[in-house]
Amino acid sequence: MSTNTDELFKNVIAHAKEYGFVFPSSEIYDGLSAVYDYGQNGAELKNNIKTYWWKAMVQMHDNIVGIDSAIFMHPKIWKASGHVDGFSDPMIDNKDSKKRYRADQLLEDKIAAYDEAGQTDQAELLQTEMDNALKAENLPRLRELIIEHDIKCPLSKTGNWTEVRQFNLMFSTQVGAVAEESDTIYLRPETAQGIFVNFLNVQKSGRMKIPFGIAQIGKAFRNEVIARQFIIRMREFEQMEMQFFVRPGTQKEWFNTWKETRLKWHLALGTDAAKYRYHEHTKLAFYADAAYDIEFEFPFGFKEVEGIHSRTDYDLSQHQQFSGKKMQYFDPEVDPDTNKPYGNYVPYVIETSIGLDRMFLLTMINAYEEEDLSTDEKQDSRTVLRLHPCLAPVKAAIFPLTKKDGLPEKAREIMDKLKLDFNIQYEEKDAIGKRYRRQDAIGTPFCITVDHQTLEDNTVTIRHRDSMAQERVAADQLDRIIGDLVSW
């Protein structure tokens, strides 16, 4: 049994690997730092999270549509968005270990250490000084703080630091076969720009009227200086983003609406509300109106899962300037103050941006339970993933009680009907109890056992994951029973 949060986190990571959810990338070659692969159950869970998001955002809103833009984009886009010049982290190297760290991360760890030791004054002072240095982009000051606070390299345990430099997080590559002729292009560090540059295409082809949104799910790439905490900070990850275009002046209202709507989306999965909190950004980007993060309490503390940002008309205006194309919308609605149409304007944008991988980890951690089933007679336990049935990778497992007497054939016949609608697994190996445990470990809500009675009256035993209760039901009721619980 996990006794503390560190151990719990380690156990979840081990479980994710053992049961085919997440594998380290390129593992047989000793892995690739901060890159992970999703296994057979992980891919299903990830797809189900995407579907839940897409349905909630696109299908349930008649004024939101979804797109799928390319990862490669014109390099000027990243100039216009500010990523070429500004998407960087302050980095420092330790001269002895030759290891690279994020300067702000080293300072944050020190602040946490002060806090833990009860030195709250020190913690607050350092926080303020670090915030000021970051705001002023004062890199030498960050180094001074690291030295003043005697921060040592975790590896070499020395304080022999280089200067602090800005390190751009975008990966670049070349288009074209001949290096001299080629242009540098970037792997997108966010999906949002693919939405902005298609704003007019979607608005015109979809005859969209403001307010409206464009949603997208896709890969993003960031050359994170340090990789930490499993799939929380990866170099290749996935985002689910929605940009909502509104009339200038209405952004506050829409910001509040989306802030609340997005938290409700999280809570609708049944997660304990106490595990979530909002974090308001006090240091806003110069163009931003308001920014909140939705944070979840992971075993290592609260961490951002989703950002809701009021981005004004910054992105569209930048693309208007850099592309020379008008990024305007004609609003025919009449302004009651002037009695004239609102006319042409560059819309304001509210963005909701959630990391799919962080959502995946949150879901795993939240669902994971090591349950003690001991009785007076015997010790027993199980590891169960109490996933929301909509998200469960496998919806039901079918077990013939034995491998003979026509039971496997009957089980397969039932399965063939159900698999048209649900992801179903067939298992005939080992005792039923063992098979239950394997399905509990991947979060399968139902296990269905086919026995000799089934051959006589076409009934089966259905066993529920959470209560472990069993009941006898007609086999032709199964699609309704499963459907009631797992449909969206």
Ligand code: ATP
């Ligand atoms: P952080 O401060 O944790 O680096 P961020 O503020 O840079 O995150 P955004 O640019 O707002 O993140 O991206 C939106 C979402 O994308 C985040 O809320 C997070 O869930 C996810 N995300 C960002 N970077 C990564 C990463 N390296 N690996 C996995 N998910 C990420």
